Amino acid sequence: MGILCAGATDIGRKRKTNQDSICLDHAHHFFAVADGMGGHNGGDIASQLSVKVMGEYLGKNNSQDPQTMMKNLIQEINRSILKKAEEQPELHGMGTTVSAVQFAGPQLVIGNVGDSRVYMVNNQNIFQLTRDHSFVQEKLNMGIYTREEAVKDPQKNVLVRSVGFEPDVQVDVFNYRVCKNDIFLICSDGLHGKVSDGDILHIVQRNISDPSRCQLSDVEQTVKELIQQANDNGGQDNISVILAVAQA
Known part of the structure; x- marks a missing residue:
């Protein structure tokens, strides 16, 4: 199956630094967003380190079962961030989200920790495939909040799970069967927090009315417009967007 993929990251309108990083590894059909957090530039270091580890790990371990590889990769990122913070105590407390996908034949392997997201768009519908690991999402899971209440909660960005905070990180890993013309979006909360x-x-x-006929330039333009919309809506956070179109 052919994959057209493009991505970009943007500092937004309010932040002084960009703590997001993205991975576009076309050779391994692997794409990911990391949204870093932590003071003393810890957030950007954590997300950049995540992407560095992804590239190194994929080159050495791509023969593993895809689900096992995804889980092991994110756990390796976790260890690398903790080691970096141990070597540089001023970075203690840094961490990152990781939302990653790898196309493996007819399957999409998805790995997720934090509140970056993976969506699927098809047949005039949009579906969130990942579940946020946030304080507010837990309240939603328990039925304490409605979605309308969740949006207004001042703690909506507080995470209950992230990469680089604890020695053992629980990683959500699952498969999604890919159909022709499916479009997959990976993004940080700088997009989904500002654009409905x-x-x-x-x-x-x-921009992509017929996925089977779209060109890479259409995918790139869509990424650009999604980022622009988040900025037009305030751009309070860094914005990262990756869009992948599954073609025959």
Whole structure:
């Protein structure tokens, strides 16, 4: 299956540094977003280190079962961040989200820790495939909050799980069967926190009306417009977007 993929990261309108990083490894059909956090530049170091480890690990371990590889890779990132913080105590407390996908034949292997997200767009619908590891999501899971209440909660960005904070990180890993014309979006909360799912869907469909005929330039333009919309809506956070179109 052919994959058209493009991605970009943007500092946004309010932040002084970009603590997001993205991985576009076309050779291994692997794509990921890391949204770093932590003071003393710890956030950008954590996310950049994540992407560095991804490249090194994929080159050495791509023969593993894809689900096992995804889990082991994110755990290796976790160890690398903890080691870096041990070597440089001023970075203690840094961490990152990781939302990653790898196309493996008809399957998409998804790995997720934190509140960056993976979406699927098809047949005029948008579906969130990952589940946020946040304080507010836990309240949603327990039925304490409605989605309307969750959006207004001042703790909506507080994470209960991230990469680089604890020696053992629990990684969500699962498969999704890919169909022709499926479009997959990986993004940080700088996008999904400022642009509604409905508006994301509208922008994608406006630029990619027929996924089977779209060109790489269409995918790149969609990424650009999604980032622009997040900035137009305030751009309070760094914004990272990766879009992958599954073609025959």
